[in-house]
Amino acid sequence: MGTLRHQVESDELALIRRVVEGDQECFYDLVRPYERTVYVAAFLLLHNQADAEEVAQEAVLKAFRKLNQFRGEAKFSTWLVQITINEARMRLRKDRHSLYESIEQESASDDAGGTYVPRDFADWREVPSEALQRSEFREALTRAIARLPEKYREVFILRDVEHMTVAETATALGVEQGNVRTRLLRARLMLRDELAPGYDGTWLTEGRWKKVRPW
């Protein structure tokens, strides 16, 4: 496993060298394994397909232009995600939503602040795996992520959706590993509060689902 990762990283360094020396085709080979990563990160941060594509294109262009500055201190994928996050942040700042975002951010407690206490204790044992196929269910989950304050959303996306390690997430976001852990805890508990038990068991049945919660 470790050897395989080593191999991938050294192959990537070789590709990077060739791109920097002028072989543009190698750039596509370098980025291709991470296309989904870039899109999903941008989409979940912006919650909009057109914006996500635009940001992904900008991020890839920036990575291409700055590739000669890549020093290999982090993995290439972490570096690429870092660029994508920065592009998405800039887009969010420009966006009108950023006004609400900043209010939300300030009202959210600090990383080191008190313990997050779940709002309720509804039981939710079943994982409705068939529900994954249903677009309205996915839409509900995506909306719940979009409602998270930005700093929690970023950590959640990188750790739990993109499966990056704590160290990689910390590097990509420029924060301490302790902050990653605290923010992830809060993000997960907030999402659970938002979604469990979600839609009153109708996930598993046909027909229209209805929201059972007052918020």
Place this chain on the structure above:
Amino acid sequence: MEEGATVVKRSQNGSQAQPFTCEEFRRQITAFLFRDLPVTKELMMEQHRDSCPECRAALERVIPIDCLHVFQHISAYIDDDVPVDLRAQMEIHFKECKHCAAVLDGTRNIVQLLGDERMFDVPPGFSKRLYRKIPKKF
């Protein structure tokens, strides 16, 4: 604490079974306290407890923790990133507190659902459009 202590003071039966190693013992502490082990394993645990003062002390350290403490570590628990003693305390708590067990199940569901590769698709043609801002050499 008292409840735990009574469970620990079960009578010792003579046994031919091989005792556990310390690592095995620590891993099974919760099951032992809740009498969830098969009889032979239980006897092996008892033998180890009586022959290893360190593990006996570890067993006695498994004291109840409160819900707030559990919430603080629930995410690390899911990632298997908590010290072994705390893990045992949390396991005991989850067995006794249905609220925290529900929070644990729900939080695990979130991690599992949103970490599923099938959850988010890349739009058709994305791969082609992705590179269109990069100037072509030719």
